[in-house]
Amino acid sequence: MIASDKELPTGSLALRRISKSFPGVRAVDNVSLDFYPGKIHALMGENGAGKSTVMKLITGIYQPDSGEMSFNGKRLAPRSYRESLAMGIDIVHQEIQVVPDASVAENIMLDKLSLVSTGGLVNWRRLYEEASAFMQEVGLDLPPSTVVRQLSAAHKQLIQIARALAARATVILLDEPTSSLSLNEADNLFKLFDGLKKRDVTLIYVSHKIEEVYRIADTISVMRDGKLIGTRTSAELERRELVRMMIGRDLREQRIGPSEVNERRIVLKVEALTKARKCRAISFELHEGEILGFYGLVGSGRTEFARVLIGEDQADSGLVYVNGKKAAINRVSDALFRYKIGYVTENRKEEGLFLDDSVLTNLTLLVWNKMRHPLTRAISRKKEQEAAGKMVSALSVRTRSLADLVANLSGGNQQKISIGRWLLADCDILIIDEPTVGVDVGAKEQIHQLIWNLARLERKAIILISSEMAEVIRLSSRILIFADQQIIGEVTRLDDEERSYRKVRDEIGNLLSAIH
């Protein structure tokens, strides 16, 4: 069993050398962590660092490939979420999970309705009484019969926590619980956490918000690329050091190469593009041969802006010029066929690929129109295979045949296909959203090289949206910083030899911390 058990206070949760792999990615790599009762322990890291996977391993949603977990001195190996819940470990997900048309009380007591029932009938008075106790505890000042649908996100978040308490959870995992809350609501939540600490509840807290973590966490652990980088008490961890741990210093931070931007050719010019709750007064210019990085946190308005630009969402106001001419983009086909703007989506599985379709179809569907026989209107199989075959070789996609289903390829190869599709369509402007999420290191390098070649050699203009700072700095010739649906700053001259990675990183950090 776990060697250091004796030293752990009762009620502690310990992970020892836990690893978990998915095809092509080592999501959690030899991670050891200790969580103590009455403490708030924050898990931090960039997207894809492995935090969520750790949470899912603890709560039995996934099972580790190797390593051990213990809870309260006993071995912990939940095979399902139900099992972890039975041991008193519960998770509050980032997406709010409530039954909207049921009452607050029912939502809190959802899995315990049988306890307040007699002969199969729910005893409503008892249900309301018991639920009220938990509602009081989390500070929900409402009649227990209130229907959940009409409540705010903050209330729903509290209901989820009350549900965890009702389940007698002594370990509660919180996945970005403040992401849909206002500052005031978040404050109330933090007060609740103080109360829970006093009752010796273990809180494990995943968040991207640095301010917030310093405010509430006792201990901070940082993960990167599936590995644990370090665990410190928040009092002794300097903010700069935390950022350094999260972003890392390794090969990736070297510039991929000097860029060659043609400043005189403005391919895309955006003026004060605005859409309510999506993006605010976005203005910038994009040049031929340029990779323009969009850096910011999830929800900062980068993807939202891209979707407005390509016509998937309609702008409330603002102007777009393509090659100096005013452009009217009302739908995605306008962006693609009239203005040659392509958008590689961030969720390739949900919004990018046709998983149950062949590599061939996934690559060629944008250019079918150009492959038709003039009389029969039939898409030429031969032309289709030629085009797809060339792209597969050019991007070195590893597939046995063009007929293979895309679902059976690795993440990196899938990503190459979702980019390759837009290359076949001969787009001049490419927006590439989070190109290397869920992709292994080797494929990541290839995709970086590909993006760089597109700008440098093929003279495309590229907007690179990424939440990974190292990636943005490595590839971009210029970076726009997004926060709160607007551009809050610009970092230029990334090619400058004098400017080290560290300087650029600090500059971005200063811009971001100025607004928080």
Place this chain on the structure above:
Amino acid sequence: MQETELRPKPTETAPDFSKTSKRFRGGRALGLLIGTVVLFGAIALVSDTFLKPYTMFIIARQIAFSILIALSQAVCLVVGGMNLSVGAIGSMATVILGLCFQELKLNAWLAVPITLIFGVVSGAINGLIITRLRINSFIVTLSLMFVYMGLRSGISGGSPYIIPQDFGFIGQNAIFGVSWIFVLVCLILLATGYMFSYTVFGRHMLATGGNENAARLCGIATDAIVFRAHVISGLLAALAAVLWASMIGSCAPETGDSWLIGSFAVSIIGGTGLNGGVISIAGIFLGGAIFVLINYGLIEIKANPYFANSFLGALILLAIVLDRIREIVGESKHKS
């Protein structure tokens, strides 16, 4: 997923580009073919009248109807929706055709196009409500099913309309011993196959059904695709009604009452994906044949006709369960 990952890198072989999209799932079509042959042989063994030319003529005509009605359903399934009003549109179309003949004394050259236009309009109504108001196709077509069924009963009062005698030409005659309807439906089926395999519109339909969000972000006008699928569906249902009237020699308002379950049975047995994006033309043909042969076989063995629906339901379930088992087996193979 791991097959591509585990392959040793240096010996990376050139991809084999000779194979194309496996739209027609070979394994399934073969299974259906075997099923059809076995059924055919079994019925031929127990029945003296089965192999007679007239029986074959009738069987072929029934297969044609089941294919046509299934196609009307399948075009909606392919784009990720469904059309529960297939039979109701058929009923209503029958009544309109009857009114054109009996009350308005129109000739077939006017009556048939008017009926087909009704099919197009009813499909367009389905499509418009689904795409404009973003309402689930299940709810929309279910409601309109009842609307049309009520209308046809109210208007017709339940009694059939008399139609001109010579209108039965297509429905009752044969060319070289093969029913005209069978020939016509086979042509429609081939055209549909061509559409899904070779035309941009057909492949856009498949893409829309496969992943509507991705399709829209690829510049495909997914709403227009769904709309047109419903228009085609309505048109095919109305066409089936016209041919049905031609076959039985009158416009019976109850036409179409049994179409809905058949349209799903044949589509599903034929391998049309219930989540959209997958259709097999060979599958629909063989599915139609199996459907008709089983019904015929049940009569032949003098099964109680009151139980017929139970057999049908069980058959649909069996087709779905077999597919699911194959999926699960396929997944576990991938993992190993």
